[in-house]
Amino acid sequence: MYSFQYHAPTSLAEANxxxxxxxxxxxxxxxxxxxxxxKQRLAQPSDVIDLAAVDELRGVTVxxxxxxxxxxxTHNQVAEHQALGSVLPVLAKVAAGIGDNQVRNRGTLxxxxxxxxxxxxxxxxVVALGATFVTNQRRIHAxxxxxxxxxxxxxxxxxxxxxxxxxPQRAAYAKFANQASGYAVVGVLVADFGDSIRVGxxxxxxxxxxxxxxxxLLQADFSAGALANSDVPNAGFxxxxxxxxxxxxxxxxxxxxRAVQKLLEVTL
Amino acid sequence: xxxxxSVNGCxxxxxxxxxTLLVDVLREHLGLTGxxxxxxxxxxxxxxxxxxxxxxxxxxxxxxxxxxxxxTTIEGIGDAENLxxxxxxxxxxxxxxxxxxxxxMIMQAIDLVENNSELSNISIRAGLKGNLCRCTGYHxxxxxxxxxxxxxxxxxxxx
Numbered sequence: 001m002y003s004f005q006y007h008a009p010t011s012l013a014e015a016n017x018x019x020x021x022x023x024x025x026x027x028x029x030x031x032x033x034x035x036x037x038x039k040q041r042l043a044q045p046s047d048v049i050d051l052a053a054v055d056e057l058r059g060v061t062v063x064x065x066x067x068x069x070x071x072x073x074t075h076n077q078v079a080e081h082q083a084l085g086s087v088l089p090v091l092a093k094v095a096a097g098i099g100d101n102q103v104r105n106r107g108t109l110x111x112x113x114x115x116x117x118x119x120x121x122x123x124x125x126v127v128a129l130g131a132t133f134v135t136n137q138r139r140i141h142a143x144x145x146x147x148x149x150x151x152x153x154x155x156x157x158x159x160x161x162x163x164x165x166x167x168p169q170r171a172a173y174a175k176f177a178n179q180a181s182g183y184a185v186v187g188v189l190v191a192d193f194g195d196s197i198r199v200g201x202x203x204x205x206x207x208x209x210x211x212x213x214x215x216x217l218l219q220a221d222f223s224a225g226a227l228a229n230s231d232v233p234n235a236g237f238x239x240x241x242x243x244x245x246x247x248x249x250x251x252x253x254x255x256x257x258r259a260v261q262k263l264l265e266v267t268l
Numbered sequence: 269x270x271x272x273x274s275v276n277g278c279x280x281x282x283x284x285x286x287x288t289l290l291v292d293v294l295r296e297h298l299g300l301t302g303x304x305x306x307x308x309x310x311x312x313x314x315x316x317x318x319x320x321x322x323x324x325x326x327x328x329x330x331x332x333x334x335x336x337x338x339x340t341t342i343e344g345i346g347d348a349e350n351l352x353x354x355x356x357x358x359x360x361x362x363x364x365x366x367x368x369x370x371x372x373m374i375m376q377a378i379d380l381v382e383n384n385s386e387l388s389n390i391s392i393r394a395g396l397k398g399n400l401c402r403c404t405g406y407h408x409x410x411x412x413x414x415x416x417x418x419x420x421x422x423x424x425x426x427x
Contacts, residue, residue, distance in 0.1 A: 006269065006286035006332050028333075035328045036310045038287075048286070050333060076322070080383070100398025101379060102313060105322040106329065182397065 001038045005047045012056055012136050012159065015049055019157050022047035027159060029057075029072055029111030032103050056161055057110065062087050065167050071110025071160040076101070078109065090171040090189065094125045097175065099182055110160040113145070116152045116207050118238060119183035121175065123208030128171065128189035128200030132164045146207035168193045172263035174255040175203070178242055185243050186251035190259040192222070199256060204237050204248045214256050224257040224264070271332050275300070276344030282331075290334050291315045291326035294341060302342035302371045306400070313399030316372035317341045323379035325398070342371035345378070354378050354416050363412035365403035373399050377413045385424070387417040 005022070009015040019025045026045035028034050029052070037043040051057055057072040062083040069078060069091075078084060078095035085092040098104055098112070098121050112122045113133070125131075126142040133140040136159045145153050154160070168191040175187035184203035188211070191198045197218045199211040217226045232252045237245035273280050275298060282297055294300045294317070306314035308327055315327040318340040326339075346352035354374050357363070364370045373396065380395040381387065387395070392413045393406070401409065 001287045001289075003285060003287050006330070008332070031330070031333070032310070032328060035289075035330065039289075039308070039327075048330075052333065053336075100313070101376060101395055102316055102323050102325045102398045103310070105319070105324050105379075 002041060002044045004038075004045055006050065007047060008050045008053050010053045010055075012054055012161075015051060015054060015159065016136070016157055018047065018049050022049075025049055027051055027114075029108040029114075030074065030106040032099070032107040032111070033115050033117065034111075051159065054159075057159070059162075060084055067091065067165045067167060068162050069109050069165070070162045071108060073109050075099070075104035075107050075109070075112075079104065088129075088165060088167055090168075090173055090191070091125055091129075091165060094121050094173050094189070097121060097173075097177075097182075109163060113163070114152060114154060114160055116146050116148075116150050117183075118149055118206055118208075119178075119185070119203050120208075121173075121184055121187055121202060124173065124184070124187045124189040124200040124202035126163060126165070126200070127202075127208045127210055128191045128198045129165045129168065130191075130193075130198055131166070134161050134164065135159060136161060143210065146209070149206040151207070166193070168198075170263050172259045174258035174262060176251050176255055186248055186255050188252060188255035188259050190218070190256065190263055192218075192263065197222070201252055204252050206236065206238065211252065211256065214252075218260065222260070224260040227253055227256045227260065230256070269332065271335055273331065273334060273339060274337070275339045276341060277338075284331055286330065286332055288331045289327055290317070290329045290331045290339070293331040294326060294339075300341050300343050304368055304371060306368065306372075311398075311400065312369070312372070313376060314369050314372040316375040316399065318375060318379070321379075321382075323376045340375075342375060345374075352378070353419065354381070354412070357412040357416045357419075358409070361408050361412040361415060363405070363409040365401075365405045369399060369401045369403075373401070373409055377409075377416070380413065381417045381420055384417075385421065387414065389414065392417070 023046040025047040059070040061068040075095040171191035173189040175184045186203040189200045199214045202208045232249040234245040234249035239245040304314040306312035310328045319337040
């Protein structure tokens with residue numbers, strides 16, 4: 001790892017000032033992507049600004065119709081939070097399926113989302129649930145948040161404070177996990193809000209997106225069968241040693257059907 | 269930079285570069301070589317220790333980040349005369365072959381049984397996903413963890 005200056009601010013204002021003064025700074029939360037990247041010398045920040053002591057980024061609030069999760073909340077804290085699990089079980093299940101237990105004890109919601117890894121699980125959840133990001137500068141709707149591969153709408157000095165999730169009537173997530181890494185080759189989350197249906201897809205493209213075509217099919221006929229022949233254009237889809245773009249398009253259709261099946265089983 | 273680290277109940281003051289990993293401080297500075305470095309890429313789990321009672325990979329955490337945490341290593345859970353129940357169970361069930369992955373397996377297995385009241389063969393295997401055994405000795409490792417989980421359940425029922 002290249003050397004760097006380490007800072008541990010205790011307030012947002014201090015973090016912003018440190019960031020503004022440094023040459024090539026980076027914020028760190030759990031560090032589950034950043035530290036391995038720095039070890040492999042894929043990242044060489046001049047200054048690492050640790051957000052762990054910034055209290056504004058902590059806490060989970062559970063209301064009957066919304067769940068607010070602080071950016072520093074670890075995946076296991078989401079997975080094990082009882083009130084969250086009873087109001088928004090799909091988010092707890094998504095969190096419980098990320099990486100491995102050691103990663104879930106360090107990795108955070110905010111860190112995962114700000115990274116916009118194309119194969120991460122949380123992005124499918126925030127997109128399908130229509131979540132809102134609250135940053136130190138503004139509010140960003142999930143539909144506007146993911147821009148491209150490892151690229152979000154966040155400006156360099158912008159910090160996610162928390163994410164507000166509306167609570168759907170029912171929702172389910174299905175992922176086709178890479179057998180070695182557990183990352184989503186494709187993951188689809190289907191959320192039924194009664195008056196609307198939202199489908200979020202991760203793993204398939206450069207970043208998470210809404211599958212509007214599948215939403216319309218489910219609006220007309222809420223069954224797994226409705227997606228059997230859905231048209232999933234593979235333009236721009238990822239193609240690598242794990243799966244071709246065509247295969248990923250196929251998986252979007254299959255994971256969509258499995259998510260609907262799961263969702264219908266839960267409520268029976 | 270100067271840091272203070274709480275390891276196995278003892279506070280150590282050290283002067284290390286900011287980019288020093290926790291596992292390197294444990295092994296090189298404190299001589300706690302029970303924590304192993306297998307892959308050094310966050311995949312194998314041989315470097316697993318506890319931070320505030322939860323399993324983490326010490327190769328993926330800077331030592332400076334660990335300053336406000338209580339770190340426990342394999343040396344901190346038991347010794348040859350007083351094995352931790354998980355260590356005793358690994359011995360009893362032959363849950364190790366070459367032994368390289370064992371400290372990490374045991375630290376992760378403790379997190380697993382302490383945070384899950386119901387454990388099955390399948391959930392133990394899922395829980396040990398972040399720990400690799402190159403000897404492929406998973407069968408007996410799972411048995412060892414299951415035995416401790418069953419013991420804890422029986423004790424809980426008796427209380």
